[in-house]
Amino acid sequence: MWGDWHQLWEIVSLPDNIPIVALLFLVPFYAWFAFRQARRTDKLIDQLTADPQLAKSHHRKIFPWKTGWDREVHVWPYLMRIEFLAAIIVTVILTVWSITLNAPLEEPANPNLTMNPAKAPWYFLGLQEMLVYFDPWIAGVVMPTLIIVGLMAIPYMDVNPLGNGYYTYKQRRFAIWTFLIGFLGLWVTMIIIGTFIRGPGWMWFWPTQTWDHTRVDFSVNRNLYQVLPFSLFVPDNFWGRLIFGAIAVGAYFVVAGYLMHRLCMLTEFSRKLYSRMTLLQIVTLQTFLILMLSLPVKILIRLLFRIKYIWVTPWFSV
Amino acid sequence: MPEENGGKKSTGLLEQIRQEVKALPQVLKAKGKEELEGLKEPEKTQLFRSIFRVKHDDTPRSRALGVLTNVFFHLHPAKINRDAVRYSYTWGMGGITFYLFIVLTFTGVLLMYYYHPSKVQAFRDILYLEHDVPFGKLLRNMHRWAAHLMVIAVWLHMFRVFLTGSYKRPREFNWCVGVILMVLTLLLSFTGYLLPDDQLGFWAVTVGTNMARATPLLGTEGPFGQQLGMTPFNDVRFALLGGSIVDANALLRAYIWHCIAIPIIASVFMGVHFWRVRKDGGISGPAPVMLESEIKEQKGPRPVIMKPSGTQ
Numbered sequence: 001m002w003g004d005w006h007q008l009w010e011i012v013s014l015p016d017n018i019p020i021v022a023l024l025f026l027v028p029f030y031a032w033f034a035f036r037q038a039r040r041t042d043k044l045i046d047q048l049t050a051d052p053q054l055a056k057s058h059h060r061k062i063f064p065w066k067t068g069w070d071r072e073v074h075v076w077p078y079l080m081r082i083e084f085l086a087a088i089i090v091t092v093i094l095t096v097w098s099i100t101l102n103a104p105l106e107e108p109a110n111p112n113l114t115m116n117p118a119k120a121p122w123y124f125l126g127l128q129e130m131l132v133y134f135d136p137w138i139a140g141v142v143m144p145t146l147i148i149v150g151l152m153a154i155p156y157m158d159v160n161p162l163g164n165g166y167y168t169y170k171q172r173r174f175a176i177w178t179f180l181i182g183f184l185g186l187w188v189t190m191i192i193i194g195t196f197i198r199g200p201g202w203m204w205f206w207p208t209q210t211w212d213h214t215r216v217d218f219s220v221n222r223n224l225y226q227v228l229p230f231s232l233f234v235p236d237n238f239w240g241r242l243i244f245g246a247i248a249v250g251a252y253f254v255v256a257g258y259l260m261h262r263l264c265m266l267t268e269f270s271r272k273l274y275s276r277m278t279l280l281q282i283v284t285l286q287t288f289l290i291l292m293l294s295l296p297v298k299i300l301i302r303l304l305f306r307i308k309y310i311w312v313t314p315w316f317s318v
Numbered sequence: 319m320p321e322e323n324g325g326k327k328s329t330g331l332l333e334q335i336r337q338e339v340k341a342l343p344q345v346l347k348a349k350g351k352e353e354l355e356g357l358k359e360p361e362k363t364q365l366f367r368s369i370f371r372v373k374h375d376d377t378p379r380s381r382a383l384g385v386l387t388n389v390f391f392h393l394h395p396a397k398i399n400r401d402a403v404r405y406s407y408t409w410g411m412g413g414i415t416f417y418l419f420i421v422l423t424f425t426g427v428l429l430m431y432y433y434h435p436s437k438v439q440a441f442r443d444i445l446y447l448e449h450d451v452p453f454g455k456l457l458r459n460m461h462r463w464a465a466h467l468m469v470i471a472v473w474l475h476m477f478r479v480f481l482t483g484s485y486k487r488p489r490e491f492n493w494c495v496g497v498i499l500m501v502l503t504l505l506l507s508f509t510g511y512l513l514p515d516d517q518l519g520f521w522a523v524t525v526g527t528n529m530a531r532a533t534p535l536l537g538t539e540g541p542f543g544q545q546l547g548m549t550p551f552n553d554v555r556f557a558l559l560g561g562s563i564v565d566a567n568a569l570l571r572a573y574i575w576h577c578i579a580i581p582i583i584a585s586v587f588m589g590v591h592f593w594r595v596r597k598d599g600g601i602s603g604p605a606p607v608m609l610e611s612e613i614k615e616q617k618g619p620r621p622v623i624m625k626p627s628g629t630q
Contacts (some may be wrong), residue, residue: 016518019466030409030474034481037406045607052611060606063401072397074381079394079403086410087417094421094467098459105448108441109520111563118521121511123469123504128525137540140529151497154480155490161613163483165605167407172483179480183473269610316534316541 004210011196015101020122020195027188031180037062037167045170061166116200116213125194126187132202133298135317143295150288157285159276174263174270178289186295221308223317224248238314245311249318252297252310256290393592401604407482408601411475415503416588418468425461426577433513435573437566440515465507472503484602492594495587502584509576515569523572524564530555 012021040062048055059065073079107113120128130139162171169176197204199211225234225244234244264285265271277285301307311318360366361374372383382396401407432451433443447454476496479485485493508526512519534540536554543553550562560567595601 016466018463019470023470026470026474027477030477033406033409034478038481041607045609048607049609049611055609061401061604063404063604069400071400073400073403074378074397075394076381076385076391079398080385080391082403082405082410083413086414090414090417090467091421094460094464097463098456101459101463102455103459103462104518105444105514106517109515109517109564111520113517115517115521118525120522120525121508122466123507124526127529131529136529136532137534137537141533141537141540148497148501152494155485155487155493158486160483161486162608162610164486164608165482165484165603166607167482168607171610175483176481183477183480272613315545 002206002209004208007210008208014104016104016122017195018097018101020191023188024192027184031184034167035169038169041166041168042170045168117198117202119194119198122191122195126190128202129190129194129198130295133295133302137316138318146288146291150292153284153288157277157281157288159281160273173267178292182292186292219306221302221306223309223312224307225312227305227307241312245309245313245318249311252294253290256293256297257286260286260289260293393596395596395600398600399604402601404604407604409474409478411471411478415468415471415475418464418471419584419588421464422461422468423581425457425464428457429461430577435513435570437515437569440513440569444514444516465510468503469507472500476500479602482603489594489598489602492591492598495591495594499584499587499591502580502587506576506580506584509572509580512564512569512572513576520564523568527555527558527564527568530558 011017044058044060044062048058048060106115119125127139127144130143133139134143158175160172160175162168163175196207199205200213201215201217203215203217205211223241224230225236225241230244234240264274274282309317356363361370370387372380372387374380374384385391385394385396429447432447432454434440444458447458449455451457479493479496508523512523531537531550531553532540533543533554535542535546536548537543538548538550538553538555540548550556556562558568558571559565560571
């Protein structure tokens with residue numbers, strides 16, 4: 001049933017979903033806030049690049065500056081008053097929030113009564129959503145590990161010396177796009193899907209569509225070797241599946257690696273950066289980019305072609 | 319004999335005492351006035367000086383010392399970049415995260431007074447908190463919402479640090495510490511989820527720890543797990559839960575992780591994080607913009623991990 005606004009309101013107003021509703025506003029606001037400053041900085045950069053004489057005398061910030069002003073201010077009171085104010089504001093918000101909304105408490109834990117849908121805490125819903133597209137060992141273990149290691153590797157892979165300590169877009173296009181796709185496009189979006197879209201049986205329910213507990217998903221997922229044209233020549237036996245899967249995954253790595261390489265060579269500036277990278281940096285960056293891309297790719301081939309696995313082996317499936 | 323002498327003396331002493339008592343109101347008044355005058359300037363008392371050590375007058379030196387000689391404030395430098403106090407640059411998210419950690423520690427300790435991590439008691443304790451403990455409901459609400467807010471603040475902090483390129487040299491390592499702190503924040507929140515011992519927490523933790531079953535090599539259902547002899551009774555999920563199902567042991571383990579182990583680990587990392595902010599030269603900006611023409615040329619490729627800091 002469509003047009004079920006009541007249920008939508010129930011989902012949105014669920015106390016535990018308030019953080020995600022807040023996220024819906026906070027993340028775009030701060031993204032806008034950052035990019036407004038980045039645009040102003042980029043304008044200044046253009047100006048200074050065009051006029052080397054000005055670049056020598058300008059104080060190189062978007063903030064007002066007059067000669068004679070102190071470059072530094074006292075922490076007391078100029079910083080600490082802000083900190084105290086922030087603490088007070090956060091306390092007020094938290095108190096009002098805690099008075100108006102109660103923390104959820106369900107029935108006592110009962111192993112014999114399964115919750116449907118059984119959802120992880122909202123900040124892990126991205127991982128739970130990944131379970132649709134990957135086996136648990138990838139979605140629950142490998143991907144989180146890759147996210148953590150990948151985040152920690154960022155400063156060692158990013159050789160761009162520009163944009164250190166100020167908002168800019170033009171000087172760091174590639175880095176910013178990668179992060180935005182990862183953070184907004186994958187992480188936050190999947191949390192929002194997991195919260196608002198996924199219903200009983202972890203099935204896809206559009207907003208205002210009633211959560212039907214009796215709905216059955218009749219779609220049949222197939223593996224890549226069972227799909228035309230591959231089904232014509234891939235023998236459906238152990239070695240056939242193993243070798244075909246390995247070739248398919250290998251082909252993905254080659255194609256994705258090539259595309260990523262082209263992307264890294266798109267502009268003259270990025271080619272310059274590329275030439276500054278060591279082999280280890282290039283290989284690490286490529287690996288993380290290819291693995292990150294594998295998530296949207298897997299989502300697309302699942303949703304468009306209903307393909308479950310690319311590579312089927314007795315020990316694991318990808 | 320002593321009586322005579324003593325008698326004479328005692329009359330003199332009595333007289334002396336009488337006069338002193340007579341004069342007492344005057345003396346006390348004068349003394350009291352003096353003390354009261356002193357109270358108008360409490361910063362000059364010995365008590366005050368023993369606590370605060372330095373003079374507080376309106377001089378730059380005094381302002382700097384006020385920050386540097388205070389154990390709670392000395393995390394700050396005395397002076398900072400004039401634009402660094404702008405909200406538009408930092409969004410204040412790192413500080414808000416730390417403040418929320420303090421709020422959570424405070425409310426968490428209070429909650430611990432009412433909570434038994436046992437299957438028999440845990441759920442009843444929450445009901446007791448909600449219905450009978452004065453401000454118990456408010457306490458629990460604050461703890462939960464502060465936890466959610468902290469997760470959001472951590473993410474926004476990371477977002478800001480990325481967009482300002484603040485992870486770049488010399489702050490690479492502190493970014494890594496920050497990533498670990500973010501993971502610890504999520505784990506803190508997740509371990510707390512089970513503690514009310516209700517359906518919500520139970521199934522969330524069941525879903526979460528079922529994934530551990532699929533850990534490659536170390537989980538019974540993970541790739542090559544069974545080949546390595548993993549069963550539901552010796553794999554990594556068993557270690558997390560203290561059993562093969564989410565039950566009393568899992569509750570106790572979640573409790574210890576949540577209330578003791580992770581907060582201690584996180585505190586250590588926080589100490590390192592804040593210390594490194596200072597040692598890496600304070601917060602990253604707002605820094606003067608650097609132009610493309612100012613990038614220094616490299617003298618041939620070198621392994622960057624080994625490159626001495628400070629070189630481009």
